[in-house]
Amino acid sequence: MSTFQFIQREPCQQSKLNHDHHHHQNRNHNKIYNSIKLGLFGTLTTILLTGCQPDPDLSKVATEVKATEVDALGFTPASEHTIAANQALRSRLPFDDVQDFEDAKRGFIASMPELKVVDDTGKVIWDRTAYDFIEGEAPASVNPSLWRQASLNNIDGLFEVTQGVYQLRGFDLANMTAIVGDSGWIIVDPLTTAETAKTALNFLNQTLGERPVSAIVFTHSHMDHFGGALGLFEQAPDEGIDIIAPAGFMHEATSENVMAGTAMSRRAMYMYGKQLPRNSRGHIDSGLGKEPAFGEFGILSPNVVVEHDSAMEIDGVPFEFQIVSGSEAPAEFTFYLPEQQAYCGAELVSKNMHNLYTLRGAKVRDALVWSRAIDDALNAQRDTKVYFGSHHWPIWGQAEVNEFLQKQRDTYKYIHDQSVRMLNAGLTPAEIAEQIQMPPSLSNTFASRGYYGTVKHNAKAVYQAYLGWYDANPVNLDPLPATASAVKYVELMGGADKIITAANKAVATGEYRWAAELVNHLVVAEPEHKQAKALLASIYDQLGYQAESAPWRDVYLSAAYELRHGSPEVGIDLASMKQILLQSPVENFMQSMASRVIGPEVFGEEFILNINFTDLDKNYVLELKNSVLHHKLAPKSANANATLNISHELFVDLIIGKAGVKEVLFSDELEIEGSKLDLVSFFSSLDKPKGVFNIVTP
Numbered sequence: 001m002s003t004f005q006f007i008q009r010e011p012c013q014q015s016k017l018n019h020d021h022h023h024h025q026n027r028n029h030n031k032i033y034n035s036i037k038l039g040l041f042g043t044l045t046t047i048l049l050t051g052c053q054p055d056p057d058l059s060k061v062a063t064e065v066k067a068t069e070v071d072a073l074g075f076t077p078a079s080e081h082t083i084a085a086n087q088a089l090r091s092r093l094p095f096d097d098v099q100d101f102e103d104a105k106r107g108f109i110a111s112m113p114e115l116k117v118v119d120d121t122g123k124v125i126w127d128r129t130a131y132d133f134i135e136g137e138a139p140a141s142v143n144p145s146l147w148r149q150a151s152l153n154n155i156d157g158l159f160e161v162t163q164g165v166y167q168l169r170g171f172d173l174a175n176m177t178a179i180v181g182d183s184g185w186i187i188v189d190p191l192t193t194a195e196t197a198k199t200a201l202n203f204l205n206q207t208l209g210e211r212p213v214s215a216i217v218f219t220h221s222h223m224d225h226f227g228g229a230l231g232l233f234e235q236a237p238d239e240g241i242d243i244i245a246p247a248g249f250m251h252e253a254t255s256e257n258v259m260a261g262t263a264m265s266r267r268a269m270y271m272y273g274k275q276l277p278r279n280s281r282g283h284i285d286s287g288l289g290k291e292p293a294f295g296e297f298g299i300l301s302p303n304v305v306v307e308h309d310s311a312m313e314i315d316g317v318p319f320e321f322q323i324v325s326g327s328e329a330p331a332e333f334t335f336y337l338p339e340q341q342a343y344c345g346a347e348l349v350s351k352n353m354h355n356l357y358t359l360r361g362a363k364v365r366d367a368l369v370w371s372r373a374i375d376d377a378l379n380a381q382r383d384t385k386v387y388f389g390s391h392h393w394p395i396w397g398q399a400e401v402n403e404f405l406q407k408q409r410d411t412y413k414y415i416h417d418q419s420v421r422m423l424n425a426g427l428t429p430a431e432i433a434e435q436i437q438m439p440p441s442l443s444n445t446f447a448s449r450g451y452y453g454t455v456k457h458n459a460k461a462v463y464q465a466y467l468g469w470y471d472a473n474p475v476n477l478d479p480l481p482a483t484a485s486a487v488k489y490v491e492l493m494g495g496a497d498k499i500i501t502a503a504n505k506a507v508a509t510g511e512y513r514w515a516a517e518l519v520n521h522l523v524v525a526e527p528e529h530k531q532a533k534a535l536l537a538s539i540y541d542q543l544g545y546q547a548e549s550a551p552w553r554d555v556y557l558s559a560a561y562e563l564r565h566g567s568p569e570v571g572i573d574l575a576s577m578k579q580i581l582l583q584s585p586v587e588n589f590m591q592s593m594a595s596r597v598i599g600p601e602v603f604g605e606e607f608i609l610n611i612n613f614t615d616l617d618k619n620y621v622l623e624l625k626n627s628v629l630h631h632k633l634a635p636k637s638a639n640a641n642a643t644l645n646i647s648h649e650l651f652v653d654l655i656i657g658k659a660g661v662k663e664v665l666f667s668d669e670l671e672i673e674g675s676k677l678d679l680v681s682f683f684s685s686l687d688k689p690k691g692v693f694n695i696v697t698p
Contacts, residue, residue, distance in 0.1 A: 008417075012603065017074070017204035018090070018487065020228055020290065020338075025659060026561070029409075032506070034225065038231075039388035049089070060071050061223075065614065068462040071279075071281055071678075073277060073281075073282075073561065073564070074560075074561075074565075075141075075142065075281040075282070075541055075557070075565040076536065076538045076542075077141065078122035078139075078140035078141045078539045078542070078545050079507075079510070079542055080510075081509075081510030081542070082140070082141075082510075082542045082545045082546050082669040083140050085510075085546050086138070086140070086142075086143055086144055086511075086545070086546060087144075087534045089143065089144065089145055089548070090138075090145075091146045091147055091445070092444075092451075093444065094444060094446075095144070095148070097446075100152055100238070100350070100351070100393070100446060101151075101155075102153065103393050103394060103395060104152050104155045104392075105155060105159040105395040106159070106393075106394070106396070107159040107161060107394075107443035108157055108158075108159055109158045109159060109166075109207060109208075109302040109609055110157055110158050110203075110207050111155070111156055111157030111161060111170075112203055112546065113154060114129055115127075115128035115129060115170060116128065116129055117171075117196050117199045117293070117295075117296055117618070118195075118197050119307065122126060125193055125195040125196060125293050125294065126171070126172060126193075126196050126199075126293045126295075127194070127345070128156055128171075128290065130278040130644075131150070131154055131278060131284070131290055132287075133278075133279060134147070134150050134151055134154050134278065134285075135151070135154075137421035139280040140545070141280050141281045141541075141545045142280055142284060142545065143545070143546060143547055143548045143553070145449060145451075145548050146284070146285065146287075146445075146451060146547070146548050146550060146553065147284070147652050148446070148549070149285060149287060149352065149446075149449075149451045150284045150285035150550075151185065152351075152392070153285055153289050153290055153378050153392070154170070154290075154394065155169070155170070155393070156169050156170020156171070157169065157170065158203065158204060158207055158208075158410050158575055159394075160338045160391075161177075161342065161386060161388045161394050162341075162342050162385070162386050163340060164179060164317075164340060165177065165178075165180075165337070165340055165342055165388070166178045166179075166204065167182075167388060167394075168200040168203065168204060168287065169393070170289075170290070171191060171196050171199060171200040171203075172191040172192050172193070172197075172200070172224065172228070172289070172291045172292075172293045173191075173192060173224045173286060173288060173289040173290065173293065174189055174191060174192070174194040174224040174225055174288070174289060174389075174390050174391055175189065175388075175389070175390055175391060176188070176189055176191050176197065176200050176201075176228075176394075177189060177318060177344070177388065178191055178204055179230050179314055179337070180211075180317075181214045181215060181314065181315025182214075182315050182316030182317075183212070183214045183315055183316075184211045184213055184214030184215075185201075185204070185211050185212070185213050185214060186214060186215045186216075186217060186314055186315055186317060186464055187201070187213055187215070187232060188216075188217040188233065188344065188390075188610065189217070189218065189219055189224075189225040189226070189346075189390050190216065190226065190227075190228040190229045190232055190420060191223075191224065191225075191227065191228035191231075191293070192223055192227040192228055192292055192293045192295075192297065193222070193227055193228050193231065193293045193294070193295030193296055193297060193299075194226040194228050194229075194230045194231030194295060194296040194298055195228075195231060195295040195296060196228055196231070196293045196295065197228025197229070197230075197231035197232055197292070198228075198231035198232070201213070201231070201232055201253070207491050213232050213237070213241065214234070214241065214242075214243060214315040215242040215243070215244065215314050216229060216237075216241065216242070216243045216244070216300065216347070216421070217244045217245075217314070217335075218243070218245040218246075218249060218253075218302065219332060219333060219334070219335075219346035219347070219390055220246065220249075220328065220329035220331060220332035220346055220347060220390075221245075221248070221252035221253040221329050221331040221332065222253075222329055222347070223253075223293060223297060225347075225390055225432070226245075226253060226299055226300075227297040227298060227299070227580070228297075228678050229298055229299060230297070230299075230300070230579065231294070231296075231298070231299045232532035237300065242303065242304050242306050242314055242315070243300050243301070243303050243304065244302060244305075244306065244314065244333045245301045245304075245305060245306070245331070246305070246306050246321075246323060246325055246332055246333040247305050247306065247307040247323070247325070247331065248325060248330065249302055249305070249331045249333035250299075250301055250583065251331075251394050251585070252329070252331040252582070252625065253299060253329045253331070254299065254580055254581070254583050254584035254585065254586050255363070255584060255585070255587070256586040257592065258581075258584055258589065258592050259588070259592055259595060260361065260589075261574075262362050262571070262689040262691045263361060263689075264361050264362070265572040265691055266570055266691050266692065266695070267359065267360045267361050267573055267695075268292075268360040268572070269553060269558065269568070269572070269697065270359070270360075270555045270558040270559070271358070271359045271360045271439055271551045271554060271555060271573075272286055272291055272431075272551070272554060273286075273291070273553075273554030273557060273558055273595065273616040274291055274558075274559055275558060275562075275568060275689060276554065276557055276558060278562060280546075281541075281557075282556070282557060283549070283553075284517070284553075285451075285550045285556055286293075286452070286550045286551070286554075287352050287451035287549065287550035287551065288350065288352070288391045288392070288451075289391055289392075292573070294576065294646040295576065296576055296579070297576055297577055297580050298579040298580065299579065299583050301583065302434070303609070306321045306323065306333055307323075307671075309321060309322050309323055312362070315616060316332075317337065317339070318338050318339055319335050319336075319337065320336040320337075320338060320380075321332045321333045321334070321335045321336060322335065322336070322373075322376065322377060322380060324348045324373040324376075324377075324408070325367055326349055326365075326369045327365065327370040327373045327374075328346075328347045328348055328354055328365065328370065329361075329368055332346055332347070332348065332396070334346045334348050335379060336380070336381050336384070339385055339695075340385075340386075340515065341383055341386070342384065342385065342386045342387075342388065343377070343381045343384040343386070343387050343388075344387075344388055344389065344390075344402065345377070345387055345388070345389040345390075345405075346389065346390050347389065347391065348370070348373055348374060348377065348389045349374060349377075349387075349389060349404070349405060349408040350389055350390075350391050350392055350447075350450045350452070351389075351391070351392035351393065351417075351446070352392075352447065352448075352450070352451035352453075353411055353448055353450045353451070353452065353454070353455070354437060354451060354452055354453045354455045354460065355452060355457075355461075356370075356412070356457075356458040356461035356462065356465075357416070357453075357457055357460065357461035357464065358453075358455060359457070359551050359552075359555060361601060364461045364464050364465045365461070366465065367412045367413065367414055367415060367416035367458070367461075367462055367465075368412075369415065370412045371412040371413035372475045374408050374409035374412070375409050377405060378402065378406060378409060380407040381401075381405075382398070382402065382634050383398070383399045384398060384402075385397070385398055386401070387401045387404065387405075395471060404447060405597040407441070407445050407447065407448055407660070408447070409444055410442060410672045411438075411442055411448045412458075414438065414439065414442065415438075415458050415459055415462060416462050417461070418432075418436050419432050419459045419462035419463060420434065420462065421478070422436070423434065423462075423463050423467060426472075427671070428459075428463075428471040428473070429459070429463040429464070429471060432459045432460070432463060433455075433456040433459050433460050434456075436456075436459050437453055438455055449548065450548055450549045451548065451549060451550055452492070452549065452551065452593065453549070454548075454549045454552065454672070459650050464501040470610070482524055482698070483524055483525065483698050484522035485521075486520075486522070486525035487525045489521040489525070490521055490522055490525045490526070493518075493521075494654065496522055496526060496529060496531075496532065499518055499519065499521065499522045499532075500519070500522070500531060500532065500535060502518055503515045503518045503519045503535060503539075504516065504535070507535075507538075507539060510642075512539050512542050512543050512546075513543070515539050516536060516539045516540065516543065519532055519535050519536040519539065520536060522695070523536050523563070523696070523697060526696055527697040527698055533564070533697075534563070534564070536559075536563055537559075537560040537561075537563040537564050537698075540556045540559045540560040541556075541557065541559065541560050542554030543556045544557040544560065548692060559695070559696045562694075562695065562696055562697075563696055563697070567692055567694050567695070567697075568692050569692065570690075570692060571690060571691025571692045572691065574655075574656040575656055575657070575658050577656065578652060578656060578658070579655075581652050581656065582648070582649065582652055586613065586618065586620065586648070587631070587633075589651070589652075589655060590611075590620055590622065590631035591630075591631070591657065592655075593622070593629060593686060594628070594629040594630070596687045596688075596689075597624070597627065597628075597629050597685060597686060597687070598685055598686070598687050599627045600627075601685050602624060602685050603627055605624065605627075605685075606623075606624060607622075607623070607624040607641050607678065607682055608621065608622070608623050608624075608637055608640045608641055609621075609623075609624075609640055609641060609642055609643075609644065609679070610622075610636045610637055610640045610642070610643035610644065610673075610680060611644050611646065611651070612636060612643060612644065612645045612646070613646065613647065613648050613651065614646065614647055615647045615648055615649075618633060619633070619634065619635060620632065620633055620634070621634045621636070621637045621638050621640070624682070633695050638673060640679040641674055641675055641679075642672060642675050642676070642678050642679040643668065643672035643674055644672060644679065645670055645671040645672070645673070646664075646670040647669075647670070650664065650669055
């Protein structure tokens with residue numbers, strides 16, 4: 001008999017998948033609201049105790065779950081410890097406060113009866129209906145606080161924020177805002193993909209009347225706020241359309257994913273639960289919204305650059321811009337609309353704690369810069385009557401907006417100050433993360449909860465920003481690689497059976513973090529050990545079900561999925577990034593090529609290559625020496641082994657894999673001077689990452 005005990009069964013996965021998608025979520029808003037108002041949101045039934053004696057064979061304890069309790073993909077039910085942990089959190093938070101639900105529904109105008117976006121080939125780009133199962137009280141397998149956030153993010157459609165300001169929510173991960181200008185729509189942050197942006201704009205025009213796009217405002221340099229720009233137009237936009245962005249926008253928007261994009265994309269699959277089912281044991285939300293859309297990404301180069309705090313008029317509407325670059329994004333601004341007394345906080349502030357470090361991998365963000373930027377906004381925008389942002393729902397009322405900004409400001413500064421205090425006392429990142437406690441005034445505020453970022457990994461980010469990866473303990477200066485260390489741990493602990501027995505004892509008492517650490521050693525040492533992988537997957541299930549952070553939940557459950565089903569065969573299609581890569585500085589690609597040189601394969605070799613972009617009238621000289629590839633913009637070198645005369649677009653096709661090296665080099669679409677064999681040899685020395693490397697197994 002398993003020591004896992006369960007409460008009421010969740011509805012079976014298949015019935016959830018086969019529910020009537022036409023029953024649109026907007027018809028469920030009142031049901032969600034009322035269930036929370038009545039205190040039913042997190043009510044759990046009594047745990048069923050069996051009174052059975054412990055199974056003497058502890059190696060079977062954690063994995064002996066009835067087949068009817070495991071869903072089609074292998075995800076196990078919530079354990080009694082998970083149920084208790086989620087119920088404990090439920091009792092600590094003010095779930096009777098339903099102001100967010102009132103705000104999220106305020107100004108509602110209309111919604112699409114079935115919000116599903118497909119591309120020209122019929123591929124689904126965005127499916128809001130996949131989340132229709134999120135209604136009523138939280139199931140046992142979801143943290144109730146995260147379920148609340150997911151329920152709020154389910155409220156979609158077209159909304160009026162204030163006179164002349166509208167938002168389309170639920171058409172993508174982020175919001176698209178439309179402001180009425182003298183001659184058309186001023187579009188703020190046109191979503192992630194051309195397909196979702198086009199759908200949102202069409203719905204806006206169908207509902208409120210046809211108006212052209214008169215201006216575009218990019219608040220910051222993250223993909224979900226500019227990637228859909230090309231979808232706003234049937235053809236290229238007119239030259240007279242203002243495209244406004246903060247200084248540094250194009251560099252940051254086009255460069256972030258070039259150098260480490262392969263690793264970031266793979267890790268993003270975990271962070272956003274790309275492979276997970278959309279149900280109560282899988283992906284339910286991303287904290288900021290439902291999930292990123294994956295379609296055709298694009299960008300438009302701004303013709304109006306905001307370099308410092310300033311005011312301007314856009315299509316007859318006064319804007320006051322505040323530069324907040326270096327906070328949530330390296331290039332970002334917020335703005336105030338004085339006539340409407342409305343403040344757009346972009347992503348400087350959101351209705352959750354954000355990331356100082358994002359799990360997909362990125363440079364650590366400065367908590368002090370972030371906090372000070374919010375403080376500046378608070379001081380500058382005290383007359384604000386309504387706040388709206390790039391994610392989530394607005395806030396109305398001057399006092400309410402000011403309180404929100406104060407708590408957002410203090411959330412980041414508290415994490416910064418306490419982390420610095422403890423690192424100066426000699427605490428390590430793990431110790432700081434374990435000991436830091438948020439004040440009740442912040443921890444009991446839903447808008448400061450860790451639905452996206454978390455206190456724990458943000459505290460570690462502060463440590464990293466000041467002291468880097470080394471915690472000063474010499475054992476961590478040059479440790480053994482994970483596989484070598486794991487093999488020795490397994491041997492020291494007496495082998496696989498003893499590890500599984502010990503892990504099952506930890507599972508039986510709900511010590512899932514410790515159990516995961518134990519079994520991870522075994523999985524890394526013996527990646528084909530089926531029982532170990534199954535056990536670790538079931539442990540990750542419980543850690544995911546307890547997680548309040550949507551990315552943490554997705555990371556744990558993605559790990560469980562891949563332990564059961566293996567890593568994906570293909571990564572994110574780089575071809576969808578072509579329009580953005582065409583706008584990326586050529587220097588970024590040159591440096592990216594340098595970082596792909598397989599050093600040991602070119603020891604002692606020297607090579608000079610001209611890459612001449614015939615349509616850009618630019619030549620780059622690449623020189624390989626000491627196994628290092630350098631580049632410079634210069635006239636063709638007479639000493640080159642080869643010269644590649646190629647168009648910029650064909651070169652990008654080569655980089656993203658749309659065209660193969662041999663096919664390109666021996667095609668009629670380019671001209672090669674010098675040795676083709678040397679050229680083939682050079683390109684063969686470049687690594688070709690597939691973007692589907694293993695994460696939970698070696």
